[in-house]
Amino acid sequence: MKQKNTLKKFISFRYTDLTAVCEYLEEMEAQGWQLVSMGMLSEFRKCEPRKVRYAAELLESASAISNSISDKSQDYIDMCEQAGWEFICNIGKMFIFRTESETAPEIVTDSAEKLADIKKALLKTNFITWLILPVIMIFNFVMQVRANGSIAVLASQYIALATMLLYLLFFLTVILQIAGFIRWYVKAKSAVASGLQIPYVGLKQLRRRKLETYIPLAIIGIILLAASISGIIQGDIIMGAMALIITIFLIAIIALSHLIQKLRVPAIGVIIISVVISIAMMSLITYGLVFTILGVDREQDKIKTDPIFNKAGTLMLNEDSMPISLNDLDIVDDRQEEVNNYVYGSKTILAAKYSYNSELAVMSDNPQGIYYDVYYSNYEFLKKMYIDSLIREAQIVDDLKQEQFGANEAHKLSNADGLSDLMIVYDDYIVVYHYYHDESKPLINSAAKAFQNVLDLS
Amino acid sequence: MPREALKTLSEPMYYVLLSLTEERCGIEIMSKVNEISGGRVSIGPGTLYTMLSKFESNDLIRCVSVEPKRKNYIITNLGIAMLREEYARIACLAADGRAIMEGLK
Incomplete structure (x- = not known):
């Protein structure tokens, strides 16, 4: 066959988007693309367009960072398969099932339980981004101010301004995320209490959410590109090379995390790999970005x-x-x-x-x-x-x-x-x-x- | 991690415990619950999975045999005691209401 048989797509979602993920997968299959696996890039296979039901469910006891399937998770999968749902793949705590049967029961029939699981999973997985990273950033900022004597001195360095801007953007994103989650959770909670449907994120909102992921990536990309171009123009080979190395490094990280998800590396492996990457990235950023890419601040005698x-x-x-x-x-x-x-x-x-x-x-x-x-x-x-x-x-x-x-x-x-x-x-x-x-x-x-x-x- | 102790039973929990008075696996529990409630109560596999792990860690049920792709459970004495208590409570509710409700007609 000359036609393309597989399709790789980038799907960005949070645990509050489970319904939207289902809607999306059902739409894809109705267009003749059947889900094979999910990850950094989700894989679809060509099929006859058909109407099926998808279910995206959270298994609270599953590991958030590894896709390897534990015995407990296997019991869960078996039970769902007995009830007529075919297990497709999992990504962290999210498990994807598909069924052609009209009669297969909903996997989760207790909406209060589902909401509680989403809250728990979301808080656990966002622990690092919502709590640890801001603390590290504040600490780093305080250390920078102390080392330079004053914020006034930092204001004379582009690297410090850039860092502060990045921190500010990050804090803004985190605050928006937390506020959004709280708003949604309060609404959902009162919906459960009055026996209404939980207002899950729909497909439209999910598509908009995609932009939130693309835009920061695009900004980083533009900065890197600008850095390498200006490096080449200025004849600064090191600067251009550093920008190139960081770009390659970022692509490698994305590829690696895709591989980790695909190979179902156990949690301990994921932790070790993440630590190694973080250290490498930190040194690269500290010595690379600070001294070369934002070369304006290179101390020159x-x-x-x-x-x-x-x-x-x-x-x-x-x-x-x-x-x-x-x-x-x-x-x-x-x-x-x-x-x-x-x-x-x-x-x-x-x-x-x-x-x-x-x-x-x-x-x-x-x-x-x-x-x-x-x-x-x-x-x-x-x-x-x-x-x-x-x-x-x-x-x-x-x-x-x-x-x-x-x-x-x-x-x-x-x-x-x-x-x-x-x-x-x-x-x-x-x-x-x-x-x-x-x-x-x-x-x-x-x-x-x-x-x-x-x-x-x- | 200490498990939260079960104090009261929700409606689906009551039906699941009822169905486990005989040895059953997951899919059998689901259809039995449907049957004894006359289709009024249905329980999904995900919810059932969570409930069974909760029951098991509270010693209300135990796993009797493991076959490939299925596990069979049965209620324990503790589970029966809890079921009796709940049954007595519901019976009490019905009895208390009977005189008044019949008087309404």
Whole structure:
């Protein structure tokens, strides 16, 4: 036969969709496609179009993660087969039966029991997504904030913003899912109490639900595609390759879970495979995604080429520029060389934070260096957050005369390690000079003045 | 995991226990329930499966023989006691109502 005899389809469903699954399978068979197996991809075989009844039932005692059939599940299947239902396949706790008989009784005749089973199964299987994952995410977020000092700093990193956005989307989805489930459950419960039909999800709603699965997949796909294309365009082979590897990895995971379901791997095997995949995925995401795909945040040590504020007269915060170097402060003379001068940091649409470092070579009699951070944002609340976090961290805060720096505020922040920082707040910028002590005072004073000059010029 | 103890019997449970006063397998229970209730009560295989495991863990019934694809059950003494109790309760309900209901005619 030249015609296609099998059909593979993606069916997304939840345990509240059992009725819709039946409706769907009945419709498929009426069109001449008979269900063979369900999984990541469900398989259909060509048949004579016919009218049959399908039943999708939950077996609460069955494992949610494995499709292997236990003795207990086999008893259940036997009992249903005796009653005239042919067992087709199972996916987790869901068992699919089919019958041509008009007289075969409904498999579950107690609607209250069915509802209770659905609730139990749903809560059990969503335990990880609804409880564990959010807890891990909140923990991870708190750790990120602590490591960076403030949310204001995170706002200057695209990777942090992207992570926060993903978390937010995830939380939103979870909240919507839980709210949807509660709403449905309350309705269903009162329907059972008054002897009405439980309002199960219908075929139309199931089709809409499919979009909920496709859209996130499409978004991830687009991000990966964009990353590999931009990697190739920028000539960044590693970035392109990483995006490709992750794409292949994701496809491999989908294929593997399809295989796991098909081969009826026992629960313990599924757990082991999942743990291995999670670890691999975590390291890939941490070291791959963070440092390559969202490459904007890769910490780069770049030797300053020229101090741009002298020539251009404007302050440009980008990786190649350094607003104030020792050279600009007339400290470097012919014999001396400026070394270790680098700038790193990142900039987003919300904020920018750069750290600068410049030292004189040791040949000087009095080696000097200047280390400072510049934080910039158009948003008052972010700047306030940044200032507050530094003040909170400091052991002693001394307010200095801000006039000498031509700034709005100036504070000496003494830390636990005995070193002090000088924080100067300008209209748009916050500059923090590190290691502020008496000897470095003249240097920092002139640096602050120079910085003010730059701001005046710009 | 401790099993929830059965305190009262629902209507289908009462009929299933009645039908297990003789040794029966799943499909036989279903048709017997249908027969003794005159078709009023029918019980699906999924519901029956859950009910039988509940009865078995509460020692109201026991599995007497296993054949391929079918298991035969029979009621235990504990199950008979429970059935008697339920029967007495229902009889009491009917007796209590009789005088009044007959007076209505």
